[in-house]
Amino acid sequence: MWEYSEKVQEYFYNPKNAGVMENASGIGDVGAISCGDALRLMIKVDPATDTITDARFQTFGCGSAIASSSALTELIIGKTIAEALTLTNQDIADFLGGLPPEKMHCSVMGYEALRAAVANYRGEAWEDDHEEGALVCKCFGVDEGMIERAVRMNGLTTLEQVTHFTKAGGSCATCIEGIEEVLVKTNAAMVAEGLLDAAEAFDPDQAARPVRRPKAGKSPLAIKLEPVSKPKLTNLQRIRLIEEAIEGLRPFLRQDGGDCELIDVEGDRVMVKLSGACVGCQMASITVNGVQERLIEKLGQPLRVIPV
Ligand code: FES
Numbered sequence: 001m002w003e004y005s006e007k008v009q010e011y012f013y014n015p016k017n018a019g020v021m022e023n024a025s026g027i028g029d030v031g032a033i034s035c036g037d038a039l040r041l042m043i044k045v046d047p048a049t050d051t052i053t054d055a056r057f058q059t060f061g062c063g064s065a066i067a068s069s070s071a072l073t074e075l076i077i078g079k080t081i082a083e084a085l086t087l088t089n090q091d092i093a094d095f096l097g098g099l100p101p102e103k104m105h106c107s108v109m110g111y112e113a114l115r116a117a118v119a120n121y122r123g124e125a126w127e128d129d130h131e132e133g134a135l136v137c138k139c140f141g142v143d144e145g146m147i148e149r150a151v152r153m154n155g156l157t158t159l160e161q162v163t164h165f166t167k168a169g170g171s172c173a174t175c176i177e178g179i180e181e182v183l184v185k186t187n188a189a190m191v192a193e194g195l196l197d198a199a200e201a202f203d204p205d206q207a208a209r210p211v212r213r214p215k216a217g218k219s220p221l222a223i224k225l226e227p228v229s230k231p232k233l234t235n236l237q238r239i240r241l242i243e244e245a246i247e248g249l250r251p252f253l254r255q256d257g258g259d260c261e262l263i264d265v266e267g268d269r270v271m272v273k274l275s276g277a278c279v280g281c282q283m284a285s286i287t288v289n290g291v292q293e294r295l296i297e298k299l300g301q302p303l304r305v306i307p308v
Pocket residue numbers: 136137138139140168169170171172173174175176
């Protein structure tokens with residue numbers, strides 16, 4: 001289970017600047033719902049001063065994605081474009097009092113969305129609009145540029161870190177060789193520029209040690225990321241835990257005039273009914289995703305929350 005700071009929880013339950021912006025000056029889209037995380041950042045810019053006067057976001061992702069997106073909007077409103085572009089993903093994480101290492105990709109998504117929105121505002125081509133084939137990790141839509149930026153900005157030197165910061169390699173792991181290539185190349189450049197000690201640079205031969213090297217066709221990350229086995233729960237125990245988790249979330253939803261009720265559990269499918277302000281709300285998918293994440297953390301098992 002991940003430990004979230006109080007500020008992450010606050011920004012998850014009460015996200016600021018969520019929603020659609022009419023007549024945005026620039027829009028940045030990163031990720032894809034099919035990849036599990038997507039973020040749209042909309043900015044309003046005063047052309048006379050090049051200042052970001054307003055920002056809104058819509059995201060499909062976990063609680064830390066919501067919190068990171070919300071934090072990003074808070075950080076950039078009132079800044080000039082030039083000032084905003086000096087922000088790093090670490091600034092977003094710091095603003096939130098830190099993020100679990102496995103969730104740092106949410107802050108990177110925010111950083112990338114800002115760059116995309118600014119490119120859109122300036123009428124520039126967004127370099128992430130890559131052609132098919134330019135991707136390193138097809139599961140999560142991550143290209144070389146995004147990996148390189150994350151490696152440089154955060155001083156990454158291992159495959160596992162790259163997965164935490166970009167999600168690349170976190171699923172089928174067929175992209176591991178591609179990630180290794182980018183990591184080797186980027187670390188080498190950082191060493192040459194005096195930004196990284198040569199002894200710390202990623203070494204694929206070191207990664208060939210038993211913990212990281214694929215066995216019988218499996219990738220090191222696939223092995224590493226296998227879920228830890230937990231005591232098996234009876235159906236009754238599972239349903240009780242699901243009920244408890246949902247009951248714990250309802251007061252927060254009610255604060256905003258919404259509600260969520262458990263309807264049924266079939267295997268790994270949890271059917272819920274959203275009501276009140278949650279019905280038709282553009283944030284409904286976020287609510288469902290948040291409920292799902294809470295349940296997965298509580299049960300330690302994969303499951304899907306389905307609104308019915
Ligand atoms: S292609 Fe990267 S995890 Fe599947």
